[in-house]
Amino acid sequence: MITTNNQIFASYQKDPTLFDEVFDAQGEVREVYEKLFELYGNHTISNYVQLNNKAKASFFNQGITFQVYGEHETKEKIFPFDLFPRIIGPAEWDHIEKGAIQRSRALNLFLWDIYHEKKIIKDGIVPLELLSSSANYLHQMFDLDPPGGIYNHISGTDIIKHADGQYYVLEDNIRCPSGVSYVVCNRTALKRALFGVFNHCQAHTVTNYAENLLEILESVKPQGVDIPNVVVITPGMYNSAYYEHSYLAKAMGVELVEGRDLFVENDFVYMKTIKGPERVDVIYRRVDDLFIDPLEFRPDSALGVPGLFAAYRKGNVCLANAPGTGVADDKAVYTYMPEIIKYYLDESPILKNVHTYHCNRPEELRYVLEHITELVVKPVDESGGYGISIGNRLSKAEIAAVKEQIKKEPRKYIAQPIMSLSVHPTYIDESESFEQRHVDLRTFTLLGKDKEFVLKGGLSRVALKKGNLVVNSSQGGGSKDTWVLKNDQGPC
Numbered sequence: 001m002i003t004t005n006n007q008i009f010a011s012y013q014k015d016p017t018l019f020d021e022v023f024d025a026q027g028e029v030r031e032v033y034e035k036l037f038e039l040y041g042n043h044t045i046s047n048y049v050q051l052n053n054k055a056k057a058s059f060f061n062q063g064i065t066f067q068v069y070g071e072h073e074t075k076e077k078i079f080p081f082d083l084f085p086r087i088i089g090p091a092e093w094d095h096i097e098k099g100a101i102q103r104s105r106a107l108n109l110f111l112w113d114i115y116h117e118k119k120i121i122k123d124g125i126v127p128l129e130l131l132s133s134s135a136n137y138l139h140q141m142f143d144l145d146p147p148g149g150i151y152n153h154i155s156g157t158d159i160i161k162h163a164d165g166q167y168y169v170l171e172d173n174i175r176c177p178s179g180v181s182y183v184v185c186n187r188t189a190l191k192r193a194l195f196g197v198f199n200h201c202q203a204h205t206v207t208n209y210a211e212n213l214l215e216i217l218e219s220v221k222p223q224g225v226d227i228p229n230v231v232v233i234t235p236g237m238y239n240s241a242y243y244e245h246s247y248l249a250k251a252m253g254v255e256l257v258e259g260r261d262l263f264v265e266n267d268f269v270y271m272k273t274i275k276g277p278e279r280v281d282v283i284y285r286r287v288d289d290l291f292i293d294p295l296e297f298r299p300d301s302a303l304g305v306p307g308l309f310a311a312y313r314k315g316n317v318c319l320a321n322a323p324g325t326g327v328a329d330d331k332a333v334y335t336y337m338p339e340i341i342k343y344y345l346d347e348s349p350i351l352k353n354v355h356t357y358h359c360n361r362p363e364e365l366r367y368v369l370e371h372i373t374e375l376v377v378k379p380v381d382e383s384g385g386y387g388i389s390i391g392n393r394l395s396k397a398e399i400a401a402v403k404e405q406i407k408k409e410p411r412k413y414i415a416q417p418i419m420s421l422s423v424h425p426t427y428i429d430e431s432e433s434f435e436q437r438h439v440d441l442r443t444f445t446l447l448g449k450d451k452e453f454v455l456k457g458g459l460s461r462v463a464l465k466k467g468n469l470v471v472n473s474s475q476g477g478g479s480k481d482t483w484v485l486k487n488d489q490g491p492c
Helices: 031-040 045-062 088-116 129-132 180-193 209-219 242-252 308-313 339-344 360-370 396-408
Strands: 065-069 074-078 081-088 154-161 167-173 230-233 255-257 263-265 267-271 279-282 282-285 319-320 373-378 415-416 421-430 433-448 451-454 461-462 478-483
Touching: 031 081, 045 180, 074 451, 081 088, 081 180, 081 421, 088 167, 088 339, 088 433, 088 451, 154 478, 167 267, 167 373, 180 209, 180 242, 180 478, 209 230, 209 242, 209 282, 209 319, 209 451, 242 255, 263 308, 263 461, 267 308, 267 319, 279 360, 308 319, 360 396, 360 415, 421 478
Parallel strands: 081 478, 230 255, 230 282, 282 319
Antiparallel strands: 065 074, 154 167, 154 433, 263 267, 267 279, 373 415, 421 433, 433 451, 433 461, 461 478
């Protein structure tokens, strides 16, 4: 085993109470990281600072940014990226990939059922009240058959590695999961800055995501269409994920449109072009449900297309992901995922859930209120890390305020034990050194008609603030390139 005797990690301090993915309990480098550790050790800190600045400049020049929405102002920031990658061995990845596919399959079957026969409700597995009280359970989707029978074409599964070395799912994201463009850009930036290092390791590619996404989207084309015309619809350049929208459209070779670029005639969707109208068959939408069609949902929406939902209802266009999928990534529904997987697939979950309390259940509400300092409280319908309260970080006044919020709207909150997320060596600009930082992983699973695909890598998100457990970029987090090693590969 190799120990920390190279300059670049000389000041790296290891907290023995945390699970470090690179160093074991004895402070030795784990086998899968040995070669990478040795290669990085050939760099001095000053050399690494230059490489890090080069990577940041690359992101700036490419416009790789995101919007952070604050209480008083909105800021556009370069997406923080750390050049020291995360490595996942083939056996571990196989476990993650099978678990992600299992969840996507089960969620798709769940969505079909709750919008059709509702067997899982009739059999008493999931309560009707849980679904009917969700703002994302759309009556407009009842008895509507989406093309190809697919609801969640794109799923993002947020996974952590706990102190016990096991992987757990924190939540499922199947409305408009974002972040995949940063996966590809991270890989590109790392290869440019450290090609000599990357070339020593046989990691699976991540640049094949767009071609697989396009294939998935084309597989759910409306009946009677031979070669479908696919577009990506965006709310516009001021959306926090606009870079991703434009990147994916360009990478797939399809048009990026806004609502004003489309119109509906005789229940078919058309795109305005300089050559005249072109029929649109598949829309990868990055516009929320309630804004996609002012005639069906919010009448004040200027982002959608009047008549779009009528065309969808007639089967003349496919929307990906399907409207109404948000009911399944409700964090309260997450508490039933083991039962959902067992009910539809007759299988045990491959990836474990974090034990979760739903405050709408009286006994669990009482437990949460009595043990709030030991728990993370989350609103069921928020994303981006907003609204999260970590009990042991709150003052007495803050605890009292959170309790009042929960008691006022118990359906809106779940709580989970404060999990000890694994940590990974991460370069910190302020100290110009490597420090332990908590990480998670968002996997990206594609589900089409007779086709499944999981991107071999995913987005490793890093909580850049010391001790912080919230990794979202909107909360000051960054990311790492994620290397999934090939089966014929030894230690990197």
